[in-house]
Amino acid sequence: MTPLLETRNLSRSFGGLKAVDGVDFSLQQGEVRALIGPNGAGKTTFVSLICGRVPVERGAVIFDGREITRLPANKRVRAGIAYTFQITSIFANLSVLENVELAGNRAGEGEESARADLERIGIADLAEQKAGDLAYGHQRLVEIAMGLALKPRLLILDEPTQGLSVDEIEAFIALMGEIARETTVLLIEHNMHVVMELSHRITVMERGRILAEGTPEEIRNDPAVQRAYLGA
Amino acid sequence: MKGGEHRAIWLHAALVAGLAGLHFVLPDYHHGIFARVMVLAVFAMGYNIAFGYTGLLSLGHAMFFAAGLYGAALPIYHLDWSVWPSLGMGLLAGLVLAVIVGCLALRTVGVAFMIVTLMFSQVFYLTTLYFTTYTRGEEGLVLPQAARMLALPGQTVSLANADMRYWVAFILFGVTLAFSLALVRSRFGRSLVAIRENEERMRMLGYDVFASKLAAMAISGVVSAAAGSAYAVLFGYAGSGFASIQYSILPLLWVLLGGAATVLGPFIGTLIMFYLIDVASSYTTAHMLVVGVALILLILYFPKGIVGTIRAKWLRWLP
Numbered sequence: 001m002t003p004l005l006e007t008r009n010l011s012r013s014f015g016g017l018k019a020v021d022g023v024d025f026s027l028q029q030g031e032v033r034a035l036i037g038p039n040g041a042g043k044t045t046f047v048s049l050i051c052g053r054v055p056v057e058r059g060a061v062i063f064d065g066r067e068i069t070r071l072p073a074n075k076r077v078r079a080g081i082a083y084t085f086q087i088t089s090i091f092a093n094l095s096v097l098e099n100v101e102l103a104g105n106r107a108g109e110g111e112e113s114a115r116a117d118l119e120r121i122g123i124a125d126l127a128e129q130k131a132g133d134l135a136y137g138h139q140r141l142v143e144i145a146m147g148l149a150l151k152p153r154l155l156i157l158d159e160p161t162q163g164l165s166v167d168e169i170e171a172f173i174a175l176m177g178e179i180a181r182e183t184t185v186l187l188i189e190h191n192m193h194v195v196m197e198l199s200h201r202i203t204v205m206e207r208g209r210i211l212a213e214g215t216p217e218e219i220r221n222d223p224a225v226q227r228a229y230l231g232a
Numbered sequence: 233m234k235g236g237e238h239r240a241i242w243l244h245a246a247l248v249a250g251l252a253g254l255h256f257v258l259p260d261y262h263h264g265i266f267a268r269v270m271v272l273a274v275f276a277m278g279y280n281i282a283f284g285y286t287g288l289l290s291l292g293h294a295m296f297f298a299a300g301l302y303g304a305a306l307p308i309y310h311l312d313w314s315v316w317p318s319l320g321m322g323l324l325a326g327l328v329l330a331v332i333v334g335c336l337a338l339r340t341v342g343v344a345f346m347i348v349t350l351m352f353s354q355v356f357y358l359t360t361l362y363f364t365t366y367t368r369g370e371e372g373l374v375l376p377q378a379a380r381m382l383a384l385p386g387q388t389v390s391l392a393n394a395d396m397r398y399w400v401a402f403i404l405f406g407v408t409l410a411f412s413l414a415l416v417r418s419r420f421g422r423s424l425v426a427i428r429e430n431e432e433r434m435r436m437l438g439y440d441v442f443a444s445k446l447a448a449m450a451i452s453g454v455v456s457a458a459a460g461s462a463y464a465v466l467f468g469y470a471g472s473g474f475a476s477i478q479y480s481i482l483p484l485l486w487v488l489l490g491g492a493a494t495v496l497g498p499f500i501g502t503l504i505m506f507y508l509i510d511v512a513s514s515y516t517t518a519h520m521l522v523v524g525v526a527l528i529l530l531i532l533y534f535p536k537g538i539v540g541t542i543r544a545k546w547l548r549w550l551p
Contacts, residue, residue, distance in 0.1 A: 053436065077438035089433045091426055102426055105419050106438040150438060 002065050004029040004184050005050065005154055010059035012049055019045040021208035022059070027154070032176070032185045034195040037205035038228070043188045044086060046205065047156050050186075051083040052076045064153070078106070082152035086159045086188075088139045092132025096123065096142055099131050103149035114149060121145045121175065137168040148179065155179070157187045161194050173197050196220075204228070236549025237417070243550075244413055244495065248406045255398050265510065267398045269503050270405040271462050272482075276490070276498030277412050278455030279483035284493035285416060286448040287428030291346045291480050292333070292353030296453040298360065298475035299325040300460025305470035306366065308380075309373045315382045315391065319461045326457020327450060329356075334449035338442060350480070357475040372471025380465055397466050404462050405499075408455060412495050415451070416551050424448050425493070456483075485523075489530055491537030495551045500538050 003026040010023045020042045027033055035043050048054040050061055052073030060069045068076055077083075090099050100114040118124045121141050126134065131142055140160060147155050161169050169191065176185065176198050189195050195202060195216070202219045204211045212222050219225055251270070258266060275297050282288040303325030307313035313321070337348040360367045367373065380391040382400070389396050415421045427434045427441055435441050464470045473479070482505075483498075490501025508526055512519035534541045543550040 051436065053432075072440075073435050074438050074440050077436060083436050085433070085436070089430060091429055091433070093429070094426075098422075102423065102434075103437045105423070146437065 001028065003027055004031075004064055005186075006062040007050065008060045008062070010046070010049055010056065010061065012045055012054060012057045018208045020049060023205075023208075023210055025203065025210065027184060027186060029153075029184055030180075031201065032180045032187065032199050034199035034202045035186060035188045035205060036190070036192075036195060036202060037211070040207075041205040042208040043205055044158060045208075047083065047158060047186065047188060051081050051156055053083070077150060077152075080151075080153035081156065082147040082150040082154070083156045084143045084147040084158060084160065086162070088136070088143050090131045090139055090142050090146065092130070094131055095128055096131050096134070096145075097127040099142055100145050100149045103146040107149070107151055109149065109151075117145045117149045120148065120178075122171070137164050140164060140168075144175075148183075152183060154184045154186060157185065157189075159188050159190060161189065161191050169194060239549055240413070240495075240551050244409060247496065247499070248402075248409065251402055251405070255395070255402070260394070263398060264394065265506060267394070267401040267466070269499075269506050270401040271459055271466060272486070272506070273499040273502040274404055274408045274462070275456050275459035276483045276486040276502050277408050277495075278452050278457075278459060280487045280492065280494075280498045281412070281415065281424075281455065282448055282452035283484065284487055284497070285421065285428065286424045286445060286452075288338075288445065288449065288452075289342075289346050289484075290337075290349040290452075291477075291484070292337075292349030292351075292356075293452075293456055293483050294475050294477065294479035295333070295353040295356035296326050296330055296456035297460040297463075297479055297483075298356060298472075299329045299453075300457030300462075301464045301470045301474050302360065302367065302460075303457065304461035305373050305375060305464040308375055308465070309470075310366065312379070315380065315465050319465065322461025322464070323454055323457050326453045326460070330450045330453020330457075331446070334446045334453075338445050338449065350477070353475070353477070353480055357472060357477070360472040360475050367470075367472060370472050372469055372473070375464065375468040375470070377468070380468055382465075391465050392468065400466060401462065404458065408458070409495065409499070411455075413551060416495060420444075420447075485527065488537055489527070491540030491543070494537070494539040494543060497537050497539040504538070 005027040007023055007025045010020055012020045023046060037043055045054060049056050052071060056069050060067055063079060063081060068079065097114055100117055101111060104114050115124060115127060118127055121144060123138060123141050126138060131139065144160065161172055164172060173194060199216060201214065202216055203213045204219060204225050206228050211228060212219060212225050254266060279293050282290055300322040303322035304318040307318045307321050333352050337345055337352065340348050361369050377390065377392040381388045382391055391397055391400060423439060423444060427444055431441050486501035486505055487498050489505055490497030490499065508523060509519055512522035536544055539550065
């Protein structure tokens with residue numbers, strides 16, 4: 001089976017620093033994959049290369065059997081790759097509904113579809129509120145709703161649970177379990193509870209390279225990972 | 233929201249109706265000023281599409297106004313064209329120039345964008361001086377009254393006639409105001425505002441940000457050129473002064489005074505600034521000093537401009 005997403009020898013350096021260094025990676029359709037690793041391991045740069053925010057220096061990105069290495073970011077989004085920002089990046093002056101509509105408009109969707117996305121995320125009652133006035137946890141949910149409004153085939157979430165309360169994290173896990181039934185998910189996450197609950201497989205990065213890859217069980221028991229990351 | 237939209241349309245319709253009514257009551261002197269202000273307000277509205285809504289701080293919009301001005305005036309003066317095709321040529325000149333300048337200048341952002349647009353505009357200005365043989369430079373071209381006859385179904389009217397001048401300026405103003413209102417309420421208009429707020433986010437929502445900004449520049453350039461073309465045929469004069477930096481700064485001031493990213497702001501700003509200069513210059517030759525002080529007070533107390541402040545404080549539904 002051809003993977004939904006594949007990278008070959010993907011590399012990018014900033015100055016002398018090899019942020020991403022020859023990464024071969026593949027992701028199957030329908031999978032939930034967590035990307036973990038210490039700060040500065042190159043996780044955000046790696047997904048930025050995939051979604052086109054950062055230009056690729058060497059190597060290739062293949063999405064759904066088609067090479068997209070040189071495709072501009074906005075065309076990758078339309079090809080089905082959605083990225084939600086690590087730092088919440090919503091339009092504070094617009095209402096929640098207008099935010100989600102902006103995301104959907106590009107795909108030819110209107111207000112109804114945006115309301116359906118909000119319903120799915122569980123914040124339909126906030127639709128008319130100004131996005132900037134929402135509590136932080138709700139803003140994160142708007143961000144995810146905007147990702148969903150793009151009708152992605154691959155949803156990339158960059159530290160979605162950062163700054164959320166314990167209850168909000170549990171709600172997020174339940175939500176993602178539901179979203180993952182239709183969408184392939186690539187998730188950068190530091191919270192190991194979320195990672196273990198949600199992911200089918202885990203990729204561990206360190207210093208721009210892949211250190212290990214496997215099921216949550218395998219990763220938990222991998223001595224190299226324990227040394228580098230889990231701190232055991 | 234829906235109530236606000238209706239109120240907005242009524243408010244703008246009321247302004248247009250008021251301007252129509254003023255035609256019958258204004259004394260000659262002010263009648264003339266209003267005709268001029270309406271044409272210049274069209275320029276300001278064009279500028280506002282780039283600067284106010286899309287966040288493109290251009291310091292070179294004089295070149296688009298002047299492209300329209302010369303695009304219309306040169307064929308009339310040298311080739312004996314009639315008014316309609318000359319107006320079309322003015323718009324075309326503005327469009328072509330805006331697309332070319334946009335393609336190059338939009339590769340930059342922020343201060344670099346300001347400088348690049350300023351430089352292009354200076355090149356345009358110096359070009360009008362270089363070809364003094366055809367443009368008569370600062371002295372300018374005076375279009376004879378006989379060449380300023382507008383063909384309408386069943387009759388031909390003279391644009392040198394004050395009443396006709398008012399009505400043509402009024403129609404151009406009304407059409408541009410309605411167009412601005414429709415634009416900012418459209419999906420495209422909303423996406424321009426969103427690009428101004430967060431370009432990177434829009435790109436990651438699948439928008440072609442460059443294409444949108446280029447389209448905004450093209451629309452802005454054409455509207456500015458429409459004002460320039462109308463100015464040439466209505467007031468019968470086209471001089472290099474209109475391509476100088478002063479006419480790049482003026483629309484910025486008009487829009488800032490009235491309120492950037494408001495539909496009514498450009499007109500209010502143009503009107504007030506015009507009268508401010510008019511009144512000040514009757515008392516002192518240092519009238520620009522008065523304007524400067526007014527602007528400082530404006531920035532201190534009304535940083536969002538007049539209509540912008542009204543919107544922020546009282547009328548949230550104003551477009």
